[in-house]
Amino acid sequence: MTTLYDVQQLLKKFGIYVYVGKRLWDIEVMALELDHLHDAHVVSDREFTSAKLVLTREHRIEEKNLKSKNETGGL
Template identity: 55%
Template sequence: MKTLYDVQQLLKTYGTFIYLGDRASDIAMMMLELDELQEAGVLEQRQYDSAKLILRHELKRSQSDNI
């Protein structure tokens, strides 16, 4: 997993489709969904860590683009 798209595809495999119309909000919601999947024991730790790292990077990038 290397991109935001990859994280979206991972979430889709669990029936989660996120579109709020705001990139930062979309990413924040994806982070919450990943947390829920991790707490439920559905995701492997490596998948979770990789996805969270990608989303944190994308969120920072999104926020710096808005400045």
């Protein structure tokens, strides 16, 4: 699992579709849903870890993009 799309496909297998409206929020909700699936023992530790790493990376990228957008005044 290497992309956010891969994580979306994993969640889709369980009927979980996430669209909140902001990418950062979507990533956060996906992380919560993934935690619930892991707690229920329906995803393997390997899948969970891999997906969490992807979500963490994507979250960091989004925060960086928002920070740079705020510093430049949205340009």
